[in-house]
Amino acid sequence: MKKTSRKKLIIVIIAIVLIISGGAFFALNGGSPAPSYATESVRRGDIENSVLANGMLQASKLVSVGAQASGQIINLPVALGQQVKQGELISQIDSLTQQNTLKEALASLTSNEAQYRAKQAQINLAQQEFNRQKAMLADNASSKADYESAQATLLVYLAELDQLKAQQEQVKLSVESAQLNLGYTTIKAPMDGMVVYTAVTVGQTVNSSQSTPTIVELADLTKMTVKAQISEADVIKVKPGQAVYFTILGQPKKAFQRDLTRH
Numbered sequence: 001m002k003k004t005s006r007k008k009l010i011i012v013i014i015a016i017v018l019i020i021s022g023g024a025f026f027a028l029n030g031g032s033p034a035p036s037y038a039t040e041s042v043r044r045g046d047i048e049n050s051v052l053a054n055g056m057l058q059a060s061k062l063v064s065v066g067a068q069a070s071g072q073i074i075n076l077p078v079a080l081g082q083q084v085k086q087g088e089l090i091s092q093i094d095s096l097t098q099q100n101t102l103k104e105a106l107a108s109l110t111s112n113e114a115q116y117r118a119k120q121a122q123i124n125l126a127q128q129e130f131n132r133q134k135a136m137l138a139d140n141a142s143s144k145a146d147y148e149s150a151q152a153t154l155l156v157y158l159a160e161l162d163q164l165k166a167q168q169e170q171v172k173l174s175v176e177s178a179q180l181n182l183g184y185t186t187i188k189a190p191m192d193g194m195v196v197y198t199a200v201t202v203g204q205t206v207n208s209s210q211s212t213p214t215i216v217e218l219a220d221l222t223k224m225t226v227k228a229q230i231s232e233a234d235v236i237k238v239k240p241g242q243a244v245y246f247t248i249l250g251q252p253k254k255a256f257q258r259d260l261t262r263h
Contacts, residue, residue, distance in 0.1 A: 001214025059219035066212035069184035102178035193218035
């Protein structure tokens with residue numbers, strides 16, 4: 001009886017140990033979730049061979065509007081970011097000097113025209129005197145000296161008239177130049193666009209004697225250009241007319257489709 005009781009006790013102890021070990025195993029491993037795998041159905045598609053390059057988005061047309069006249073800026077009605085139309089006022093330079101130059105040129109032209117008319121009157125009288133002396137000489141009623149004197153006077157007056165005529169052309173050119181310089185003091189937009197840069201302020205003096213100072217820069221933003229440099233290894237993979245796309249920092253998830261061109 002004692003041997004049988006001892007065997008039963010050993011069996012019970014072994015069973016208890018197995019139960020405890022099994023419970024510990026399931027406690028440690030039974031609660032862990034099964035691993036999950038990402039799957040995708042197999043399908044046919046295109047493989048994209050990409051050529052990546054960084055670039056800069058620029059306006060297709062950028063114009064520097066400069067001053068062709070020297071003087072003080074007295075009006076600058078445009079501001080950075082403003083949209084302007086062709087012919088709209090960009091800036092006004094003080095035109096007092098140019099106005100005075102034009103007045104002087106006009107006064108010289110008026111004086112020249114008056115001298116020209118006076119000389120024509122002298123020529124008319126000299127022509128009459130010459131004709132009279134010529135007729136009298138034919139009738140032996142005048143001396144040859146008087147005839148030659150009348151002829152010389154007429155020729156001198158005609159030469160002086162030619163000189164006044166040449167001066168008149170020069171004065172007219174001076175008037176046109178003065179008018180042109182006066183027009184340069186009013187600076188207008190050469191095209192439609194946005195003001196992307198202003199170089200001067202009201203009260204500032206610009207000097208155009210050596211170079212053309214920039215007043216503003218206008219950009220046509222209706223058409224943009226992306227300028228990018230492609231590595232030498234990738235140049236052979238691209239060609240003009242090829243479809244490309246680009247993204248910008250403000251909209252990194254939006255692709256803009258365009259065609260590739262060479263510059």
